[in-house]
Amino acid sequence: MPDTNNTISTIITSTMGGLFGFMYGTVLFGVLLMIPHELIHGLTAMVVGKAKWKDLKFGMMWKKCAAYCHCGVPLTVAQYRWVTLMPLILLGIIPSILSFILGNSLMLLYGMIGITVAIGDIWIAWLLRKEDGSVKVYDHPSTAGYFLFDTDEEFEEIKQSI
């Protein structure tokens, strides 16, 4: 006669272990995704905004649970849109589309995490939706936001105020 208690215990343990392992893996992946996410912001600023590596500042706002990449040179709104949305495209939208083509649900899961962690970037892009692409923008160095300005004098004023 099979040991019923042992069988039930095994089923519960393996199910819960699998579920917690899966949740742990998902959260861990979301946290680890911050690194390539911020690197893509920086690399896009270098490619489209002609920023240098030394102009970029990477860090973590521990109190707000958010990683950041600050670009120290002003960009146009059109360039800033690319910088803001590139991690969403590369780590969220493309893996999600590929998952449908390849039939890979794990890739879909990671694509969904890539979309979810880009919420701040989507919000910034939404705020900029009505701005002309040629307007100049300076990334806020210490919080999630930006300054829009027109002239070099205004840029100097911004730099002195922060």
Add this chain to the structure above:
Amino acid sequence: MIRKSEISLLKANLLSLLLAAVVAGVLIPLFNWIHPEKFITNLDNTFFIRV
């Protein structure tokens, strides 16, 4: 004219939960409809499930 915009990271973190629910609510049923046999089997073979 200088214009400053900021977003609240606390609200962004809360919104990300909402976005996760919406994205999962749309994409998972869509994937399951297109590849009905693959959704669970792919995940079942992952390292995290096996652990």
